[in-house]
Amino acid sequence: MxxxxxxxxxxxxxxxxxxxxxxxxxxxxxxxxxxxxxxxxxxxxxxxxxxxxxxxxxxxxxxxxxxxxxxxxxxxxxxxxxxxxxxxxxxxxxxxxxxxxxxxxxxxxxxxxxxxxxxxxxxxxxxxxxxxxxxxxxxxxxxxxxxxxxxxxxxxxxxxxxxxxxxxxxxxxxxxxxxMAAVDNFELRFSGTGAHVAMPHLGDDPILAAGAFIGAVQRIVSRAVDPQVPLVVSLTQIHGGNVGNIVPGEVWLQGTCRFFDPALSDTCERLIGEIAEGIAAAHGVTSRLDYKRGYPxxxxxxxxxxxxxxxxxxxxxxxxxxxxxxxxxxxxxxxxxxxxxxxxxxxxxxxxxxxxxxxxxxxxxxxxxxxxxxxxxxxxxxxxxxxxxxxx
Incomplete structure (x- = not known):
């Protein structure tokens, strides 16, 4: 003082x-x-x-x-x-x-x-x-x-x-x-046809698609971007179904991307969409991505x-x-x-x-x-x- x-x-x-x-x-x-x-x-x-x-x-x-x-x-x-x-x-x-x-x-x-x-x-x-x-x-x-x-x-x-x-x-x-980093947020929906768990062949399974996406999306960080360039892709919410014996017709996911290079905003949006579409096609469901660009x-x-x-x-x-x-x-x-x-x-x-x-x-x-x-x-x-x- x-x-x-x-x-x-x-x-x-x-x-x-x-x-x-x-x-x-x-x-x-x-x-x-x-x-x-x-x-x-x-x-x-x-x-x-x-x-x-x-x-x-x-x-x-x-x-x-x-x-x-x-x-x-x-x-x-x-x-x-x-x-x-x-x-x-x-x-x-x-x-x-x-x-x-x-x-x-x-x-x-x-x-x-x-x-x-x-x-x-x-x-x-x-x-x-x-x-x-x-x-x-x-x-x-x-x-x-x-x-x-x-x-x-x-x-x-x-x-x-x-x-x-x-x-x-x-x-x-x-x-x-x-x-400080840029932040982009995204929402993703996998949609198909619900079915009773005893008759899964009568519907699709968006939960399987969502599970595959959760693992596959990390290839953006591990394989699609230079490992010396900081990037985080995180899934923060997943919701689907409300009954124990029904496979739901839709699963909703939310996530975020964080980075310092502004060009990664375009990269993340494109790759998340491509991965989701590929997984949806492989599982017989559809995907819809809503990618929102946040703070730079x-x-x-x-x-x-x-x-x-x-x-x-x-x-x-x-x-x-x-x-x-x-x-x-x-x-x-x-x-x-x-x-x-x-x-x-x-x-x-x-x-x-x-x-x-x-x-x-x-x-x-x-x-x-x-x-x-x-x-x-x-x-x-x-x-x-x-x-x-x-x-x-």
Whole structure:
């Protein structure tokens, strides 16, 4: 704790904001009260505020000096459909909804950065504080972009952070290139003719076709794609039949593909369809594939990563900054903002976790110890990206 340290002074308030948001979680595109809370705080700091962008998105605008340059800092507003089992005094008051990913912390910390920068604007240019709805599965950042986000608030780069359980506490990790994966989802139906189990010759058996598909689809990863290229193909649901002595007429499967190379989206769709059709033909049934392209890979741009790493080093020390690490096959819709404007995404190490305590777990607890780390990072980033001209 530094003497007369503004970050230390505001940290308890930021933690209190987080606890307030945590106790009142809202799902994607329904973050009405959270958005009102964020907008109210931004106005209390003297910022220009715009609401209702992309649904429930909020943008705060802070200008300093006369420079024309501008950057965006982003946080998420939404919670998850998870029943909380943390036992916290500030646990969710909404049944079946929980901030199980840390978006409450991300929003509170970005509010804290806005307050600090408004009190001591040691930069030249404009900072847009971007609070987006519906990061979890519904593409809220794309909705904001479609609603004119970067036309109304033009930026040269955008930045975001995410708390990262399992990464050494206090580490700030950002890398050039992919840091998070693309995700595509698919649904597949095998349809035939049901029959009594005592007379299977009178019908087809979609269950046999589905079983064959489950094994065969893994040839995409093991035989159709270079083994040095990351790819996951997983089946996550299978449903068929509801009576113990009837072979069903239809089986439904759901699955997902994750990868860093955008070209693999076309590859996966084509091969899944070909494998399903071949197996269906061999079993005398039909197949129908519904392949849905989801978030693209999150690919950090080199210039923004250089700025982020420099700012992180100034905030926490170079020994706490990592730029060489393996990316995650998790996904993140900040990919749309980086794709539109360029930028850098950083993980903030939250330390070790136990079972059920990681991201999206029902016993997940955001580590409030990272709050001052992120506040220092955000303020350092703004001052690094938008430096004042040296005195004559």
């Amino acid at each position: 530094r003497h007369n340290d503004p970050v230390a002074a505001v940290t308890p308030e930021v933690i209190a904001w987080r606890h307030e948001i945590h106790a009142n979680p809202e799902l994607g595109f329904r973050e009405h009260e959270t958005a009102r809370f964020v907008a109210g705080q931004l106005r209390s700091f003297g910022l220009e505020v715009h609401e209702g962008i992309g649904g429930t998105g909020v943008v705060g605008v802070l200008r300093s000096g006369s420079g024309p340059r501008a950057i965006g800092l982003r946080a998420e507003l939404d919670a998850l459909p998870v029943t909380e089992r943390t036992g916290l005094t500030y646990a969710s008051k909404t049944d079946g909804v929980m901030h199980a990913c840390g978006h409450d912390g991300h929003s509170a910390m970005l509010l804290g950065a806005a307050k600090l920068l408004s009190q001591s604007p040691d930069f030249d240019g404009t900072v847009y504080f971007l609070f987006q709805p519906a990061e979890e599965n519904e593409g809220g950042s794309m909705r904001m972009i479609e609603d004119g986000l970067f036309r109304r608030f033009p930026v040269e780069t955008v930045y975001a952070v995410h708390n990262w359980p399992g990464l050494a506490f206090g580490t700030i990790a950002t890398r050039v290139g992919p840091q 890979p999150l690919i950090n741009t080199a210039g923004a990563v250089a700025v982020a790493a420099q700012a992180a080093g100034a905030a926490v020390g170079s020994e706490q900054v990592s730029t060489a690490f393996s990316p995650s096959l998790g996904c993140e819709d900040f990919a749309y903002m980086i794709g539109a404007a360029g930028g850098a995404y950083a993980w903030i190490g939250a330390g070790a976790v136990g079972p059920g305590e990681g991201l999206h777990g029902d016993r997940y607890v955001f580590n409030d110890g990272i709050v001052p780390i992120v506040l220092r990072y955000w303020t350092s980033l703004v001052e690094t990206a938008l430096p004042k001209a040296p005195a004559a």
